[in-house]
Amino acid sequence: MAKDMEQLYAERLKRYVTAMRNEKPDKIPIRPFVAEFTAKYAGYTCQEVTHDFEKAFAAARKCAADFDWDAVVGNMVYVWTGLTQAIGTKYYAVPGIDISPDTGFQYLEPPEEKAFMKPDEYDQLIEDPTGFLFNVWLPRISADVSAMGEPTSYRNNLSFLKGGMAMLNYFNAFGKQNALLRSESGTVSAISGILKAPFDIIADKLRGYIGLTMDLFERPDKVLAACEALMPHLLHVALSGADPDKNVPIGFWMHRGCVPFISQKHFDKLYWPTLKPIIEEIWAKGHQVLFYAEGNWNAHLNVFAELPEKAIVYHVDMADIFEVHKAIGHKFCISGGIPNFLLSYGTADEVRECCKKVIDGVARDGGYIMDASAIVQDDAKVENIKAMTDFTREYGVY
Amino acid sequence: MPEQKKPKRKPGVCVPWEEKLKELPKISGDEELVRKVWEDIDALGYVYIWQCLLSF
Numbered sequence: 441m442a443k444d445m446e447q448l449y450a451e452r453l454k455r456y457v458t459a460m461r462n463e464k465p466d467k468i469p470i471r472p473f474v475a476e477f478t479a480k481y482a483g484y485t486c487q488e489v490t491h492d493f494e495k496a497f498a499a500a501r502k503c504a505a506d507f508d509w510d511a512v513v514g515n516m517v518y519v520w521t522g523l524t525q526a527i528g529t530k531y532y533a534v535p536g537i538d539i540s541p542d543t544g545f546q547y548l549e550p551p552e553e554k555a556f557m558k559p560d561e562y563d564q565l566i567e568d569p570t571g572f573l574f575n576v577w578l579p580r581i582s583a584d585v586s587a588m589g590e591p592t593s594y595r596n597n598l599s600f601l602k603g604g605m606a607m608l609n610y611f612n613a614f615g616k617q618n619a620l621l622r623s624e625s626g627t628v629s630a631i632s633g634i635l636k637a638p639f640d641i642i643a644d645k646l647r648g649y650i651g652l653t654m655d656l657f658e659r660p661d662k663v664l665a666a667c668e669a670l671m672p673h674l675l676h677v678a679l680s681g682a683d684p685d686k687n688v689p690i691g692f693w694m695h696r697g698c699v700p701f702i703s704q705k706h707f708d709k710l711y712w713p714t715l716k717p718i719i720e721e722i723w724a725k726g727h728q729v730l731f732y733a734e735g736n737w738n739a740h741l742n743v744f745a746e747l748p749e750k751a752i753v754y755h756v757d758m759a760d761i762f763e764v765h766k767a768i769g770h771k772f773c774i775s776g777g778i779p780n781f782l783l784s785y786g787t788a789d790e791v792r793e794c795c796k797k798v799i800d801g802v803a804r805d806g807g808y809i810m811d812a813s814a815i816v817q818d819d820a821k822v823e824n825i826k827a828m829t830d831f832t833r834e835y836g837v838y
Numbered sequence: 839m840p841e842q843k844k845p846k847r848k849p850g851v852c853v854p855w856e857e858k859l860k861e862l863p864k865i866s867g868d869e870e871l872v873r874k875v876w877e878d879i880d881a882l883g884y885v886y887i888w889q890c891l892l893s894f
Binding site for chain 2: 518519520523524527529567568569570571573574577578581603604607608611634636641645669671672673674675676677680717718721
């Protein structure tokens with residue numbers, strides 16, 4: 441590795457980590473979560489970066505090399521549809537097959553009556569979550585996997601073999617990708633590991649959002665018990681993928697567990713009590729968690745503020761970032777707050793103006809990371825991403 | 839973390855070593871080696887299903 445690139449990497453890592461610890465680095469770190477934007481910039485279709493992860497990796501590295509970013513995710517087009525096809529996964533619309541090659545992949549939530557978990561199956565999930573996933577959930581979400589008691593098949597056997605080998609291949613490739621980001625452009629891999637809330641997992645992949653909201657009224661005790669049964673597994677998965685050096689945070693993707701998707705009462709009784717201990721346990725082991733608060737979670741800032749100082753990095757999507765800063769900025773680093781609609785439809789001057797307002801409002805004492813509000817897809821204008829980057833680099837010097 | 843009532847399968851485990859051990863003849867060699875390799879590979883099955891749920 442070239443010495444100057446290694447020096448650049450060290451500077452960026454220090455800048456990024458210092459900000460995440462809610463301290464003041466030399467400059468505001470820039471860490472955009474760019475997904476299909478990388479395809480647009482590198483000259484690929486959405487189909488290419490979604491179905492061929494090597495192209496996605498190449499596109500991410502090209503962006504990292506051309507923009508002055510401190511940290512990126514090795515592949516923010518996170519669902520490799522080559523793998524999901526090998527498994528036979530039903531719930532994705534794949535670019536170039538189910539939708540246009542120029543459209544990003546889509547998650548298809550089944551209608552309530554076709555939910556991947558039935559309302560009377562909570563006890564099975566609670567008794568043995570791993571067994572339930574293998575024996576009940578997987579056969580329902582895969583076109584190839586046979587249900588228990590049904591005859592097996594050639595395609596059933598291949599689903600496990602190809603799916604397992606493909607997943608290992610994909611995950612192992614991230615090691616090389618992160619090393620290339622470091623050696624080619626001195627860029628830090630922004631996150632390591634994955635966490636989702638027990639409640640969100642039940643909504644997203646098991647009962648569906650509508651099914652779960654009905655369950656909150658019809659069988660709330662079962663929902664709570666299921667969330668509790670999932671907790672140790674979600675903690676285990678999060679820690680098993682965490683950064684061994686304890687520099688970068690575990691990514692926590694927050695979906696539909698906030699008001700008004702659910703009531704304050706259900707948040708207080710179900711969502712938070714089955715999430716907070718996981719965050720506390722992760723922090724006790726020395727890892728931060730990146731709260732990627734998709735949508736607007738400002739109704740819950742008071743309880744997030746209960747977490748230990750520096751335990752999380754809080755990413756702001758559609759919420760008022762100044763309100764977030766006022767409520768929890770004294771305890772946690774904040775990221776994001778540059779609206780995606782502005783990056784898509786605004787002018788470069790408007791982007792610069794917005795960046796200035798955010799920096800002036802929340803970044804004066806450090807503890808801020810520049811990023812768009814949400815994951816950046818191919819609708820963002822290149823000149824606007826460049827404006828966000830260049831302005832922050834020039835203006836965001838402490 | 840709240841304690842569960844005797845979870846059927848612990849986190850990180852698909853088929854516990856204790857269950858597998860019952861299927862094997864008496865191990866004349868290094869049992870610890872057999873256990874470790876069993877558990878390491880068994881954990882990959884766990885990664886597979888939970889990553890299917892969480893990441894894909």
